Amino acid sequence: MAKSKEIRVTINLECIDCEQNFRKKSQGISRYTTRKNRRNTPIRLELKKFCRYCGKHTIHREIKK
Template sequence: MAKNKGARIIITLECSCRNNIELHKIKRKKGIFRYTTTKNRRNTPARLEINKFCPYCNSHKKFKEIK
């Protein structure tokens, strides 16, 4: 039988530069970069924002939780 995972859910983090791809002069690739991670729904009910490395921008940016 499968166990209930509880309050932990899988979320997707997307780069905040996704709308400004054309504005960047220095970039490696075109597109949108996403990370996946888990969070505890009870401890963190709001949307998550984490600074992570975006290979498309070639810098650290804020990644926001998407649905």
């Protein structure tokens, strides 16, 4: 069967600061799950969200599943 071409897809957002400092001091990596419209935003999504490991608002970038 062919893969369905859903307009709205579920994506994961990951903190870019935790990703860079993962080996240094962080206990983990902050991740959020959200949905986006594939037609309106074909590029990777970047949102400013709160990271509980960094303790501040940081940029979270879309990652591959």
